[in-house]
Amino acid sequence: MAEPDQRLFFxxxxxxxxxxxxxxxxxxxxxxxxxxxxGALFAVRERPGITQRELAGALGLRxxxxxxxxxxxxxxxLVTRxxxxxxxxxxxxxxSEKGVAALDAVRPEIDRFNADLRALLGERGFSQTADALHRLAHWQG
Incomplete structure (x- = not known):
């Protein structure tokens, strides 16, 4: 049996x-x-009145x-400026009201997607993966 691929970045x-x-x-x-x-809509919901610069920082984008x-x-x-x-x-x-409605409509699908990932990885694997990805996302390199 071949060893699992270890090229983590890939x-x-x-x-x-x-x-x-x-x-x-x-x-x-x-x-x-x-x-x-x-992602942008959730960030705006969490911080009403956020600027585009602050949104860029929150999303990790240019x-x-x-x-x-x-x-x-x-x-x-979906948003007002x-x-x-x-x-x-x-x-x-x-x-906007339409943005709130879009988040309400997408939330059950996000929950189903996460449930599918939990089923794929198992609860322990899901938690370990989330923890590892959190550490990688905040790594200073």
Whole structure:
């Protein structure tokens, strides 16, 4: 029997791609939003009035990527943009009613997706994987 692949970086990229494709398919079917959009909507819900710069930090993305993402979710009516009260170049983001409805619609699918991953990995494997990925996501390299 061949040894399991130990190229961790490659495996993480491959797993991330596989999971993103599967989760995107489910989220789009359930609520018409991608996982990237869901992540942004959750961040805006958690911090109403968040700026695009703060959103970029929360999502771990470049500001240019967040500008495009905010443009898409704003055009879809999922968030509203308003002038920042103190910074003339900044805008603040709030969830719209449509954004709240999208999160409500996608939440059961996210729960099912996590249940499927728990079934695949087992409860202990799921917890260990989540812990390891959390440490990797915050590693300073």
């Amino acid at each position: 495996l993480l990229q491959r797993a991330a791609h596989t999971l993103r494709v599967a989760a995107d398919r489910r989220c789009v079917a359930a609520a018409g939003v991608t996982t990237a959009q869901v 500001e240019s990527a967040v500008t495009a993402l905010v443009g898409r979710i704003s055009a879809a009516g 308003a002038a920042h009260p103190r910074e003339h170049r900044a805008v603040v983001l709030e969830l």
